[in-house]
Amino acid sequence: MSYSIEWSEEAEVTYTKILLYLEEKWTEREVNNFMTRTEEILSFVEENPLLYPHSQKQEVHRAVVSSQSSLYYEIYKNKIVLLSLLTIVRILRSGSINPQLFSLPFLLESFTNKTII
Numbered sequence: 001m002s003y004s005i006e007w008s009e010e011a012e013v014t015y016t017k018i019l020l021y022l023e024e025k026w027t028e029r030e031v032n033n034f035m036t037r038t039e040e041i042l043s044f045v046e047e048n049p050l051l052y053p054h055s056q057k058q059e060v061h062r063a064v065v066s067s068q069s070s071l072y073y074e075i076y077k078n079k080i081v082l083l084s085l086l087t088i089v090r091i092l093r094s095g096s097i098n099p100q101l102f103s104l105p106f107l108l109e110s111f112t113n114k115t116i117i
Helices: 009-025 028-047 088-093 104-112
Strands: 004-007 060-066 069-075 079-087
Touching: 004 009, 004 028, 009 028, 009 079, 028 060, 028 069, 028 079
Parallel strands: 004 079
Antiparallel strands: 060 069, 069 079
């Protein structure tokens, strides 16, 4: 069974910001590699959403796109909702290097405080 994929506003914004950062700081090759890898991950998620691990308390799954970026999503009846893409660049630019602030429990809390659907 193939699931449909729905992008949340947060996922669209973070994906766009990552692409803009790569365009500014890297070459077209890296931008294309990131886009290709993201599309590849999305096709895996679409076909088998349980492929990637999820948290103990919440059903938020994490798929690693690259060593610097991960995609977070939830599974519903027949669709996948992309919550956000998190990158180490976003963490470093926040001005805080406190790893606890960006731990999975913190991220899950921030996701569940938003209405996605």
